Amino acid sequence: MSLLEVTGVGKSFPGVKALEDMHLELQAGEVLGLVGENGAGKSTLMKLLSGIYEADAGTFAFNGAPYEPSSPKHALELGISIIHQEFNLMPDLTVAQNLFIGREPGRFFTSERALNARAAELIERLHLPLRPKQLAGDLTVAKQQMVEIGKALSYEPKLLIMDEPTAALNDAEVEVLHELIRRFVQPDTGVIYISHRMDELRRIADRITVIRDGRYVGTRNTAETTMPEVIAMMVGRELNMDAQPVGVRADREVVLEVEGLHTKDLLRDVSFDLRKGEILGFAGLMGAGRTEVARAVVGADRIDGGTIKLRGREIKVTNPADAARHRIGYLSEDRKRFGLLLEQEVGANIGLSALAERFQAWGFVKDAAMRATAADYVGRLRIKTPSVKQTTKHLSGGNQQKVVIAKWLVKDCDILIFDEPTRGIDVGAKEEIYRLLNDLAESGKSIIMISSELPEILRMSHRIVVMSEGRVTGTLDAGEATQEQVMHYATLRRSEVAA
Ligand SMILES: Nc1ncnc2c1ncn2[C@@H]1O[C@H](COP(=O)(O)OP(=O)(O)OP(=O)(O)O)[C@@H](O)[C@H]1O
Ligand SMILES: [Mg+2]
Numbered sequence: 001m002s003l004l005e006v007t008g009v010g011k012s013f014p015g016v017k018a019l020e021d022m023h024l025e026l027q028a029g030e031v032l033g034l035v036g037e038n039g040a041g042k043s044t045l046m047k048l049l050s051g052i053y054e055a056d057a058g059t060f061a062f063n064g065a066p067y068e069p070s071s072p073k074h075a076l077e078l079g080i081s082i083i084h085q086e087f088n089l090m091p092d093l094t095v096a097q098n099l100f101i102g103r104e105p106g107r108f109f110t111s112e113r114a115l116n117a118r119a120a121e122l123i124e125r126l127h128l129p130l131r132p133k134q135l136a137g138d139l140t141v142a143k144q145q146m147v148e149i150g151k152a153l154s155y156e157p158k159l160l161i162m163d164e165p166t167a168a169l170n171d172a173e174v175e176v177l178h179e180l181i182r183r184f185v186q187p188d189t190g191v192i193y194i195s196h197r198m199d200e201l202r203r204i205a206d207r208i209t210v211i212r213d214g215r216y217v218g219t220r221n222t223a224e225t226t227m228p229e230v231i232a233m234m235v236g237r238e239l240n241m242d243a244q245p246v247g248v249r250a251d252r253e254v255v256l257e258v259e260g261l262h263t264k265d266l267l268r269d270v271s272f273d274l275r276k277g278e279i280l281g282f283a284g285l286m287g288a289g290r291t292e293v294a295r296a297v298v299g300a301d302r303i304d305g306g307t308i309k310l311r312g313r314e315i316k317v318t319n320p321a322d323a324a325r326h327r328i329g330y331l332s333e334d335r336k337r338f339g340l341l342l343e344q345e346v347g348a349n350i351g352l353s354a355l356a357e358r359f360q361a362w363g364f365v366k367d368a369a370m371r372a373t374a375a376d377y378v379g380r381l382r383i384k385t386p387s388v389k390q391t392t393k394h395l396s397g398g399n400q401q402k403v404v405i406a407k408w409l410v411k412d413c414d415i416l417i418f419d420e421p422t423r424g425i426d427v428g429a430k431e432e433i434y435r436l437l438n439d440l441a442e443s444g445k446s447i448i449m450i451s452s453e454l455p456e457i458l459r460m461s462h463r464i465v466v467m468s469e470g471r472v473t474g475t476l477d478a479g480e481a482t483q484e485q486v487m488h489y490a491t492l493r494r495s496e497v498a499a
Contacts, residue, residue: 003028003190004049004067004159009058011044013394015386018044022058023216024209026159031181031191033205033222035198035234037426038398039384041214042194043085046161050082051075063158073102081157083148085164085397085424091137095119098136099151122154126180141168142286149180160184161192164397166200167424170286170452178204196398196426198227210234235428252276255311255446256328256415258297262305266292266470270306274415274446279437281461281478282450284490288467290450291333294417298323298330329413331404333420333450339404340392347374347388350406377406381432398425405433409440416440417448422456434460454483468492 006024010017019041026032036042047053049060051069060067062078069075075082089098096119119132128146130139136147145165152160160181166174181191181204195201201208202222210217210233217233252275261270266289274280282290295301297308299317307314310326317323320330332339340349351370374388381402385395392403401424408416418437422430437460441447451457457464464481466474466489474489 001028001064002026002061003063003188004192005061006045007059007061009045009048009060010056011041011048011053012056015390016394017214019048019055019214021215022211025219026190026192027207028190029185029187030206031185031193031204033201033208034192034194034211035196035201035208035230036211036217037234037384037428038402039396040211040234040426042211043163043396044214045211046082046084046163046192046194049075049080049161076155076157079158080161081152081155081159082161083145083152083163083165085167087144087148089136089144089147091135093136094132095123095130095134095136095139095147096132098147099132099154101151122150126150126153126183127176128180129176140286142170142173145169145173145177149177153180153184158189159192160189161194163194164196164424165193166195166197173286174200196424198230198427201230202227212236231427234426252278253311256297257309257312258293258306259309260306261293261296261303261308263292263296263301264304267296268470270467270470270472272465272472272475274448275462276446277441277444278462279441279447279449279460281457281464282448282467283454283457283464283486284467286452288490289470290467291419292470293467294330294332294419294448294450297417298328300330324411324413327412327414328417329408329411329415330417331408331419331421333423339407340400342391342393342400344392345389346378346383346385346392346395346403347371349392349403350374350377350388350410352407373410374406377409380436381406382429398429401425402429405436409436413445415446415448417450419450420452421449422451422453430456454486457486458483466490 002025004026006022009019009022011019022045034042048055051071051074062080067078069078090101096116099119099122100115116132123130123132128150130143130146136144145168165177169177185191193205205222207219207221208230209219210230212234220230254273255276256274259271261267270293284290292301296303299319299322308317315326317326323330347370351374371388378385378388383402383406384399392400395403405421422433425433437447449460458478458481461478464476464478464486465472466476466486468490473492476485
């Protein structure tokens with residue numbers, strides 16, 4: 001029996017046809033994976049299903065009856081709960097308050113105590129790693145995600161839709177989420193699971209539906225298809241997935257030398273060097289201190305000990321702008337907060353930070369030059385947008401990330417630190433980014449790449465620095481490094497590291 005049927009659905013925005021003649025069918029009792037490139041229309045379809053947008057054409061049927069939600073609240077009443085790509089938590093409210101936000105007190109709960117008790121009940125029933133009284137703003141991204149899930153499931157929906165639920169989760173956290181999904185799926189419920197991570201889809205999805213450029217391409221049984229087939233359906237061509245970094249000679253000049261780095265909170269005696277033309281991978285579990293190293297190097301966090309030398313000379317960097325003057329760039333993992341001006345044009349976002357150096361003459365901004373450069377990068381990174389004048393918030397999640405990457409490429413730094421550069425980015429675009437990183441390295445730039453995806457680290461790095469609990473536990477030559485080796489160093493406890 002089908003739980004949800006989408007027939008001939010269309011949706012346009014000014015200058016963009018986001019969906020056209022879209023089809024989708026979800027059977028009761030299944031997890032349906034939904035995949036497509038950045039900007040393919042996945043989130044738009046989910047927003048139609050949750051009543052945020054209204055379709056221009058086509059129909060939805062849910063449980064055999066016409067389904068026409070007029071608002072997210074209405075969608076919830078009808079039995080469809082959605083966890084969006086962007087979180088909507090209130091950082092100043094507690095977990096319990098966030099879980100039951102928008103539901104009338106009185107009827108639902110009569111006091112703060114009753115609210116906390118209800119939250120505790122829900123948390124226990126779903127086995128969530130949360131406490132009712134924690135402030136949402138203090139939680140890790142993974143736990144915030146769990147609050148979103150708890151909130152969605154508290155409505156006891158028949159259909160649960162998750163838009164890239166694991167983009168910010170590590171492997172163990174993904175497993176917790178998958179367990180939750182497996183417990184949720186019953187003969188009369190279903191899940192739509194959107195993800196760019198193919199290995200995950202293979203584990204959790206019964207069937208996979210592929211869309212491209214707003215149109216339906218096809219559906220496959222997961223057990224009977226291969227991931228290369230799904231990827232080919234997605235990008236409409238065979239992907240060449242073998243970009244490899246060219247070797248870097250060991251006698252290449254050391255451009256950055258970090259020694260004995262120490263911060264109050266986490267880092268202990270972190271040392272490494274970075275050579276010209278090198279891609280240095282940083283591996284480790286979440287919380288190992290990789291982002292902290294990056295933040296310390298660009299002066300975003302205070303250093304309490306240690307030295308940073310740039311081409312042999314010690315530098316004192318006190319803030320990221322300072323780092324940029326030394327031509328060190330940092331692409332942060334938290335792009336929403338630090339990366340983009342969402343209300344500004346795409347062109348301005350790409351060009352603005354390079355403004356002073358490249359597009360300003362006697363106080364006048366060279367608008368045309370800035371736009372032309374932006375357009376060039378929009379093309380190279382295949383950023384899906386009607387023009388560089390589009391307001392950035394209208395771009396899909398993955399395309400917004402590509403804008404951040406373009407922004408740093410334009411700045412022309414000598415040292416670039418990329419923190420999770422391909423998170424939320426589709427497989428095709430990932431390959432483009434790998435190629436770009438290789439080109440940059442080949443042209444003599446030095447790159448630090450922090451990534452939680454081991455295959456990516458192993459494939460792209462010349463050398464790999466592995467961290468655990470704020471320390472460097474190993475530095476490996478990528479040529480001979482294996483996944484097991486990296487994991488070994490990544491899971492070394494402080495007590496096991498020789499002092
Ligand atoms: N409010 C809006 N105004 C203008 N264009 C929009 C709006 N919302 C979405 N779009 C455009 O519609 C297309 C589909 O976007 P959508 O967010 O659905 O993609 P997606 O498949 O979810 O991509 P991603 O994998 O990057 O999240 C994109 O080209 C996007 O820029
Ligand atoms: Mg999306």
